[in-house]
Amino acid sequence: MVESQLTAAHAEHDHKPRGWRRWVFATNHKDIGTMYLILSGIMFFIGGSAAMIIRAQLFKSGMELVDPTVFNSLTTMHGLIMIFGAIMPAWVGLANWMIPMQIGAPDMALPRLNNLSFWILPFAFTLMLASFFVPGGAIAGGWTMYPPLMQQFGDAFPMMIFAIHLMGISSILGAINIIVTIMNLRAPGMSLLRMPLFVWTWLITAYLLIAVMPVLAGAMTMQLTDHFFGTSFFNAAGGGDPVLFLHVFWFFGHPEVYILILPAFGIISEIIPSFARKPLFGYEAMVYATASIAFLSFIVWGHHMFTVGMPVAAQLFFMFSTMLIAVPTGVKVFNWVATMWRGSMSFEPPMLFAIAFVFLFTVGGLSGLMLSLVPADYQYHGTYFVVAHFHYVLVPGAVFAIFAGIYYWLPKWSGRMYDMRLAKWHFWLSVIFVNVLFFPMHFLGLAGMPRRIADYAPQFTDWNMVASIGGFVFGASQLLLPYIVWKCVRSGKPVEVNSPWDGARGLEWELPTPAPYHSWEFPPTEAVLAHADKH
Amino acid sequence: MKRATLGKLPGILALAVAGGARRAAASGWDRINMPRGVTNVSTRIYALHMMAFWVCVGIAVVVFGVMIWSLVFHRKSRGAVADVTMTHSTKVEIVWTIIPVVILVSMAIPAARLLVRINNNTNPQLSIRVTGFQWGWYYHYVGTHVSFVSKLSASSNAASRLDSGISPTSVPHYLLSVDHKLVVPVGEKIRLLITSVDVIHSWWVPDLGVKKAAIPGFINQASFTIAPNKPGVYRGQCAELCGRGHAFMPIVVRAVSPAQFNAWLEQHSAQQTEAAAGPPATGPSRT
Numbered sequence: 001m002v003e004s005q006l007t008a009a010h011a012e013h014d015h016k017p018r019g020w021r022r023w024v025f026a027t028n029h030k031d032i033g034t035m036y037l038i039l040s041g042i043m044f045f046i047g048g049s050a051a052m053i054i055r056a057q058l059f060k061s062g063m064e065l066v067d068p069t070v071f072n073s074l075t076t077m078h079g080l081i082m083i084f085g086a087i088m089p090a091w092v093g094l095a096n097w098m099i100p101m102q103i104g105a106p107d108m109a110l111p112r113l114n115n116l117s118f119w120i121l122p123f124a125f126t127l128m129l130a131s132f133f134v135p136g137g138a139i140a141g142g143w144t145m146y147p148p149l150m151q152q153f154g155d156a157f158p159m160m161i162f163a164i165h166l167m168g169i170s171s172i173l174g175a176i177n178i179i180v181t182i183m184n185l186r187a188p189g190m191s192l193l194r195m196p197l198f199v200w201t202w203l204i205t206a207y208l209l210i211a212v213m214p215v216l217a218g219a220m221t222m223q224l225t226d227h228f229f230g231t232s233f234f235n236a237a238g239g240g241d242p243v244l245f246l247h248v249f250w251f252f253g254h255p256e257v258y259i260l261i262l263p264a265f266g267i268i269s270e271i272i273p274s275f276a277r278k279p280l281f282g283y284e285a286m287v288y289a290t291a292s293i294a295f296l297s298f299i300v301w302g303h304h305m306f307t308v309g310m311p312v313a314a315q316l317f318f319m320f321s322t323m324l325i326a327v328p329t330g331v332k333v334f335n336w337v338a339t340m341w342r343g344s345m346s347f348e349p350p351m352l353f354a355i356a357f358v359f360l361f362t363v364g365g366l367s368g369l370m371l372s373l374v375p376a377d378y379q380y381h382g383t384y385f386v387v388a389h390f391h392y393v394l395v396p397g398a399v400f401a402i403f404a405g406i407y408y409w410l411p412k413w414s415g416r417m418y419d420m421r422l423a424k425w426h427f428w429l430s431v432i433f434v435n436v437l438f439f440p441m442h443f444l445g446l447a448g449m450p451r452r453i454a455d456y457a458p459q460f461t462d463w464n465m466v467a468s469i470g471g472f473v474f475g476a477s478q479l480l481l482p483y484i485v486w487k488c489v490r491s492g493k494p495v496e497v498n499s500p501w502d503g504a505r506g507l508e509w510e511l512p513t514p515a516p517y518h519s520w521e522f523p524p525t526e527a528v529l530a531h532a533d534k535h
Numbered sequence: 536m537k538r539a540t541l542g543k544l545p546g547i548l549a550l551a552v553a554g555g556a557r558r559a560a561a562s563g564w565d566r567i568n569m570p571r572g573v574t575n576v577s578t579r580i581y582a583l584h585m586m587a588f589w590v591c592v593g594i595a596v597v598v599f600g601v602m603i604w605s606l607v608f609h610r611k612s613r614g615a616v617a618d619v620t621m622t623h624s625t626k627v628e629i630v631w632t633i634i635p636v637v638i639l640v641s642m643a644i645p646a647a648r649l650l651v652r653i654n655n656n657t658n659p660q661l662s663i664r665v666t667g668f669q670w671g672w673y674y675h676y677v678g679t680h681v682s683f684v685s686k687l688s689a690s691s692n693a694a695s696r697l698d699s700g701i702s703p704t705s706v707p708h709y710l711l712s713v714d715h716k717l718v719v720p721v722g723e724k725i726r727l728l729i730t731s732v733d734v735i736h737s738w739w740v741p742d743l744g745v746k747k748a749a750i751p752g753f754i755n756q757a758s759f760t761i762a763p764n765k766p767g768v769y770r771g772q773c774a775e776l777c778g779r780g781h782a783f784m785p786i787v788v789r790a791v792s793p794a795q796f797n798a799w800l801e802q803h804s805a806q807q808t809e810a811a812a813g814p815p816a817t818g819p820s821r822t
Contacts, residue, residue, distance in 0.1 A: 061703040061710075063695050069779045142776045148751060149734040149778055236752025242735060243750060276609075278617040285628055307737060307774075308748045309755035312654045316647055323639045330635045331628070333598060338627070340605040344617040347610075355606065362598060366591040373646040375653055376584045378746050379569055379577075382737060382774035443567035448741045450774045453782035455695055457710045458703050459566065 016517055024119075027111035028517065029096045030413070032118050036093030037406075039121060041482060043085030044399075046129070048475050050078040055471035061458040071454035072140030073132070079143030080160075083260065084167045085125055087394070090402045091263045092117075092174050095202050097413065098405075099178060101508040101515060102196045104187025104524045109180040117173035124166035131156035131163075142452060144253070145220070147234040147245050151227055158228070161220045168213040175206035175213075182206075187507070187523040193284065194533070196506050200287050201266030204294045208255045208262070211298075216252040219245060243308055250301035258297045261393060262290060264361075264401030265332060268354050270506065271404050272336050275351035276343025277503035282335040289328035289335075296325050306377045315374050322372040326365070333362055348501070349423035353404035356396055356431045364392030367442065385445025391438045396431070403430070403481065410485065411500045415514025416492030422484050429477035436470030507532045570741050573765035573790070576758075577744025579649050587642060594638070653744075656756040659726030661719070667729075667736030667749035667773070670780030674717050677728070681803045687783045688712040695783055710782065711770040716789040720796035722763035729755040734778060740771030740786055748775055761790045 016022055016031075026032050054074050057065040066074070096114065100107055108114045132138045136154030139145065150157065182203050186195070195203075222233040223245070232238025234245045265286075273280045280286065302310060302318030310318075336358050345351070367389040371377050380386060403426075411417050440463035445451075449460045456464065499509035510528050511519050524532070571581045609615045662677035671686035687695070691710050694701035703709040719725050729738055731749035738757075739746040747757040771786040791799065 063697045063699065067697055068782065072776065072779070072781070140778070146735055146776075149776065152734070152778065236750075240752075242752065276617060277611070278619055279622050281621060282623045282628055285623065305748075307746050308750065309753060312651060315650060315654075319646065319650070320643060323643055326639060327632060327635050331632060334631045337598060337602050337605065338621070340602065340609065342615075342618040342621060343605070343609050344611040344615045345606065345609055346612070355602075358602065359599065362595065366595060369591060369642075370584070370587045373583060373587055373642065375580045375646060375649045376587060378653070379580055379584065379741060379744065381746055382739070446569040447566050448570070448771070450739070450772050450782075452776040453772070455703075455710060455782045457708070462566070 026115055026118075027107070029100050029108045029111070029114065030515065030517065032108075032114050033093045033096030033098075034413075035118055036089045036096060036121075039118075039125075040086050040090035040093055043081050043089070043125060045478070047078050047081035047086055048478065050074045050081065051471065052475050054078060055468040057454065058456070058464050059468040060465060061456055061461050063455045066454070068454040069137060069140055072142075072452065073138040075452055076140055076142050077128075077132070077138050080128065081125075082394075083143065083256070084164075085128075087260050087398050087402070088167075088171065089121060091202070091205070091260075092171075094198075094263070094267070094402070094405050094409075095174075095178055098409065098508060099181060099199055099202060100185070101412075101511060101519055102199050102506055103182065103185060103190055104507050104520045104529070105181060105185035106518060106521050108177050109185055110177045113173050113177050117170045117177065120166050120170040120173075124163045124170065127159050127166070128163035131159040134159065144249060145223070146249075147223055147226065147242055148236075150223060151235075158224065161224050164220050165217055168217045171209050171213050175209035178202055178206040179210075187520070187529065189526050189529050190507075193287065194529075196266075197269035197280065197283070197286055197290075198263065198266035201262040201264075201269075201290050204290050205259050205262045208259050208294055208297065212252040212255045212259075215248060216256075219248040219252065222248075243305075246305050246308060247301065250304045251298070253304060254301045255294070255297040257390070257393075258293060260398050261361075262294065264357065264398045265290060267401045267405045267408070268336060268357050269332075271350045271354040271408055272339045272358075274408070274501050274504040275348060275354070276340050276345050278339060278343040280335070281338035281341075282331070285331055286335055289331045292328040293325060296321060296328070300325065303372060303377070306374050307381045319372055319374045323369070326369050326372075329365055333358060333365070344503075346503075348407075349418075349420065349427055350404045350408035350501075352424065352427045352431075353400045353407065356427070357400045357404065360392055360396030360400070360431075360434070364389055364397060367392065380445060382450055383445035384441040384449045384451055387451045388438050388441035388445060391441070395438065396434050400430070403427075406481075406485070408501070408504075409508070410488060411492075411495045412508055412511070412513055412515055414489045414492065415495055416488050417495050417500060418484050418488035418492055422480060422487075426477060426480040426484060429480070430474060433470045433474035433477065437467055437474050438470070440464075440466045440470075505532055505534060572742040572744050573767070573769065574743050574745075574759040574761050576653050576760075577742060579652075580744045583646060583649055586645070590638060590642060653758075656726050656758045658724065659758060660723040662726045662728060663717070663719070665727050665729045665738055665749065667731040667733075667738065667777070667784075669733050669778055670773075670784040672717075672738070672784065672786060676800065679800060679804055680807050681800055682807065683715045683803075685713045685715045685717060685787070687785060688714055691785075692783070708770065708787075711772070711785045711787070713785055713787045716768070716787045718789045718791060718796060718799050719761065720793040721761040721766050721790045723793060724758060724760045726756060726758045729757065735775050736773050736777045736784070737775035738771075738786060739774040740769050740788055742769040743771075743788065746774055766790045766792060 057071055134155040139153045139156045139160050141149040182199060225231040226233055226235055232240035234240045234242050236242060269280055269286055300318060300322045302314055303322045306315055371380050371389060407423055444460055444463050449456055495513045498513055507524055510532050569581055569584050571578055664675040664677055666673040671684055673684050675682035690706045691712055694703055694706045694709060729747050729749045731751045736749040737746055738749055743759050745757045745759050747755045767790055769788045773781055773784045
C-alpha cells in the first residue's frame with residue numbers, strides 16, 4: 001500500500017527536461033549518475049586501447065610496433081586514464097545513482113554542484129587526451145610523474161597538470177556532495193550503523209578524497225612552478241629534493257588506491273548477502289575494518305619507495321604499518337566467506353563477479369603481503385611482479401566490482417532484465433582471460449623483467465606472449481558489456497517486481513522498477529525501513 | 536681472467552640458444568621464480584621470498600578451501616537453506632583477527648632482521664661509484680684512476696632500433712649486454728655509491744640482490760659480497776623509468792677472483808692515466 005501511494009506521488013512529479021537540456025542542465029542524481037557511467041565506459045575503452053597497443057608491442061622481444069617514447073606515453077596515459085577516467089568516475093556514477101536511493105533521500109544534497117562536478121570532467125579528459133597530439137606527444141614519465149623526468153616533457157606537461165587540477169576539483173566537489181548527502185539526507189530512522197555498506201564505504205572514500213586530492217594538486221603545482229617559474233622544490237641543482245616529490249606523491253597515492261577499492265568492498269558486501277540469501281556476517285566489523293584501512297592508508301606511503309634509500313628505521317616503520325593492513329583486509333575477506341557459509345547461494349552474473357572478486361582480490365592481497373617485506377621488495381620493486389599485484393587488485397578487484405554493481409542494479413535502473421546468458425559469457429571470458437593476462441606477470445617480474453620497458457630480452461618472450469593473448473581476449477570480451485547494457489535498455493524483458501533478486505534487501509529494492517525519476521520524495525516510513533532490513 | 540667468464544659461457548649460451556621461446560626443462564624454474572643469486576644478500580632474500588610465498592599459499596589454501604566448500608555445498612540448487620541467524624560471532628571474529636597478527640609477526644621478525652643486515656654498509660673492501668645517466672652507467676673505482684662508461688652493446692643497440700629487421704634471438708644477450716662490464720672480485724665486501732646526473736634511475740642486478748635508486752643530489756649506498764665459489768657474469772637492468780632509453784641501459788657485472796681483479800685493475804690504471812674525468816655530458820644519446 002505504501003508503495004502504491006509512492007508510485008502515485010512519483011507519477012505526478014515524474015517530469016524532466018527534454019532533449020539536450022536534460023543532460024547539460026542535469027541536476028537529477030540518476031541522470032548525472034548515468035552520465036558519469038557513460039563517461040567512465042568511454043574512458044575505459046580508450047585506456048584499454050592503450051593497453052592493447054602496449055600488449056601488442058610486448059608480444060615478443062624486439063622493437064617492432066611503436067617508438068619507445070610513444071610506448072612510455074601509452075603506459076603513462078593508460079594508468080592515468082584508467083585511474084582518473086575509468087574507475088573513479090564509475091564509482092561516482094554508482095554513488096550518484098545508489099546513495100540517495102539507498103538512504104531514502106530524494107536526490108543528492110547539492111544538485112547543482114553535482115552538475116558542475118560532472119561537467120568539469122569532459123573538459124579535463126579532453127585536455128588530457130589532447131596532449132597526445134601536441135609537439136612531443138603526451139607525457140611519458142609514468143602515471144607517478146616523478147621529477148626530474150617529468151620536467152623533460154613539452155607542451156603536454158602543463159596540459160596534464162591542468163587536467164589533473166580539474167579532475168581534483170571535480171573529485172573534491174563530488175566528495176563534498178556525497179558527505180553532505182549521507183550526513184543530512186538519511187531517512188528518519190536510518191542511523192549510521194543501519195546504512196548499507198556501499199554507502200558506508202563511499203562515506204569513508206569521500207573523506208579520503210578530500211584529504212588527498214589537494215596533496216596531489218600541491219605536488220603537481222610545485223612541479224609546474226619548478227618548470228616555468230624557476231623554483232627548485234624538486235630540482236637538486238637548485239638545492240631541491242626529487243625524493244620530496246615521491247613522499248608527497250605517495251602520501252596522495254596510497255590513499256588513492258583505497259579510493260579505488262573501498263567502494264568495491266561496499267558493493268561486494270551488498271551482493272554476496274543478496275545471493276547467499278543471508279545477512280552480511282559481521283556488519284559492524286566490516287564498517288570498522290573499512291575505517292581502519294582508511295586510517296592506515298595515510299601511514300604506509302613509504303612502501304612504494306623502499307629502494308630510494310630511506311633510513312632503516314623509516315623502512316621498518318613502513319614495513320610494519322603496511323603489514324598491519326592485512327589484518328582489517330583479512331577480516332573483510334573472512335566476513336565475505338562467512339556470509340557465503342551455510343547460505344543458499346545462486347550464481348547470477350552479479351554474484352559470479354563478486355565471487356571472482358573475493359578470490360582474485362585475495363590473490364592481489366597476498367602478493368601485496370609479499371611486497372610489504374622490505375628485503376624481498378628490493379627484488380620485486382619496479383618489476384612486473386608489482387604490475388601483476390596492482391592489476392590483480394584493480395582489474396578483478398575494482399573493475400569486477402563495478403561490473404557486479406552494474407549487473408546488480410541495471411534492472412532497477414532500466415526496468416528491464418539483461419541477457420543473462422550473454423552476461424555469463426562476459427563473466428567467464430573475463431575471469432579466465434584476466435588470469436591469463438596478469439598471472440604470468442608474476443613470473444616475469446620474479447624472473448627479472450622490469451616494468452615500463454618498451455622491449456625486453458628474449459628469455460621473457462614466452463610469458464609475455466601468454467599475457468598478450470590473455471590481454472587481447474580480455475579486452476575484446478569487454479565489448480560485450482556495452483552491448484549487453486544497450487540490448488537491455490532497448491529490448492530487455494520488463495521487470496514487473498520491485499526486486500528481480502529474491503534475496504536482495506535494501507531501500508532501493510523497496511522502490512518500483514524502474515526506479516522513478518524522482519524517488520523517495522517522501523522519506524520511507526519505519527515500516528519500509530524494517531522491510532528493507534529484513535532478511 | 537677471461538677464463539672465469541668462459542667457464543660460465545656454455546651454460547649462458549645454451550640459455551640464449553634455447554632462445555626466448557623454448558624453455559629448456561633445466562631452466563624452467565628460473566623463468567618463473569626469483570633467482571637464488573650469488574651473494575650473501577640475494578640468497579637470504581630468496582629464502583625470505585620463498586617463506587612468504589609458502590605462507591601465502593597456506594593462507595590461500597585455507598581461505599579458498601572454505602570458500603570452495605561453501606560454493607559447492609551451500610547452493611540453492613542443492614536445496615541448501617540459508618542460516619539467517621548467522622550474523623556475527625565475537626569469538627570467531629577475535630580468532631580470525633589474532634591468527635593473522637601471529638602470522639604477520641612471524642614474518643616481520645626475520646624480514647626486519649634481514650633488512651638491518653642488508654643495510655649495513657660499513658667496512659667495505661672496495662667502493663665503486665655508480666652514476667646513472669640517460670642512458671647508461673658510469674663507474675668509478677674509488678681510490679683509483681679506473682673509471683669508465685658502460686652502455687648497451689653495439690649489437691643490441693642496432694637490433695633494438697624500431698624495425699631494425701635484426702632478430703633479437705640472433706643477438707647474444709639482447710638488451711642485457713654492455714660494451715664495458717663492471718668487474719668486481721668475489722669474496723670481498725663491495726659497496727656501491729649510487730647517484731645520477733639527470734633523472735632517477737635504479738641499479739638492479741637480480742643475482743646480486745641489489746636494487747637501489749640513483750637519484751640526482753643523493754648518494755645511495757648498497758653492499759654485497761659475492762660467494763667465493765661463484766665467479767661469473769651477472770646481468771641486470773635499470774629498474775626506474777628514466778625516459779626513452781629506459782629499456783636500453785643494462786648492467787653487466789663480471790665477478791672474478793681477487794687476484795684476477797687486481798690484475799685487471801692494474802692494467803686499467805695503466806691505461807687510464809688521467810684521473811676520473813667525471814660522467815659524460817648528458818643529453819639524449821639515443822635518437
